[in-house]
Amino acid sequence: MTLELSPGVEPGDASSQAMEAWYMDDSEEDQREPHRLVPNQPVSPDRLRELGVFHWKLNADIYETDPELELIRKEQGYSYMDIISIHKDTLANYEEKLKMFFEEHLHLDDEIRYILDGQAYFDVRDKEERWIRIAMTKGDLITLPAGIYHRFTLDRTNYTKAMRLFVGEPVWKAYNRPADDFDIRQKYVASLQDPGA
Ligand code: KMT
Ligand code: NI
Numbered sequence: 001m002t003l004e005l006s007p008g009v010e011p012g013d014a015s016s017q018a019m020e021a022w023y024m025d026d027s028e029e030d031q032r033e034p035h036r037l038v039p040n041q042p043v044s045p046d047r048l049r050e051l052g053v054f055h056w057k058l059n060a061d062i063y064e065t066d067p068e069l070e071l072i073r074k075e076q077g078y079s080y081m082d083i084i085s086i087h088k089d090t091l092a093n094y095e096e097k098l099k100m101f102f103e104e105h106l107h108l109d110d111e112i113r114y115i116l117d118g119q120a121y122f123d124v125r126d127k128e129e130r131w132i133r134i135a136m137t138k139g140d141l142i143t144l145p146a147g148i149y150h151r152f153t154l155d156r157t158n159y160t161k162a163m164r165l166f167v168g169e170p171v172w173k174a175y176n177r178p179a180d181d182f183d184i185r186q187k188y189v190a191s192l193q194d195p196g197a
Contacts, residue, residue: 017057018045019140024131031102031153035133043132052145053124060116060139078112078165087159101152105174108184114141118160125149127192147188149177
């Protein structure tokens with residue numbers, strides 16, 4: 001039997017447990033607050049997939065020996081990995097980095113993050129440029145497509161530990177918005193109009 005691990009689409013098993021996502025309000029309060037609309041306006045995994053955002057739920061307690069993680073890495077070609085602990089006592093230039101992570105930006109490659117401990121938010125723009133907030137908790141592995149505008153923040157708990165995965169040698173370079181002239185951006189925008197492209 002071949003094990004096909006499609007991100008989050010098999011009903012009934014652990015990998016289908018959806019992350020919670022919602023449209024954000026535009027209030028000026030702290031970025032670490034949830035910023036939900038009232039009433040809350042949830043965003044489904046299908047909607048996220050249309051934006052090219054994929055998700056798996058894994059058992060982070062066994063990440064060092066997890067066959068499911070191994071299989072995903074193999075199938076997706078995630079040869080590189082490291083672990084980043086984001087907390088004021090563990091991350092050099094903590095404040096500065098958090099500020100950087102929260103600037104709206106894109107990358108020329110997919111951003112792949114697996115939350116091993118704690119929690120955090122990834123915000124992504126939808127097709128109409130509205131911010132969607134994705135609540136990441138322990139066990140969530142997410143992939144953001146190259147060219148999507150996004151940002152990252154800790155939540156009120158001020159701590160997360162994440163695995164960073166990458167295809168080949170990692171490139172962390174972020175291009176702050178506006179970065180619309182990159183081919184990868186134009187490709188991404190085109191893929192939103194025609195999801196089959
Ligand atoms: C990025 O580029 O948005 C990040 O690397 C976010 C921090 S890593 C959990
Ligand atoms: Ni990024």
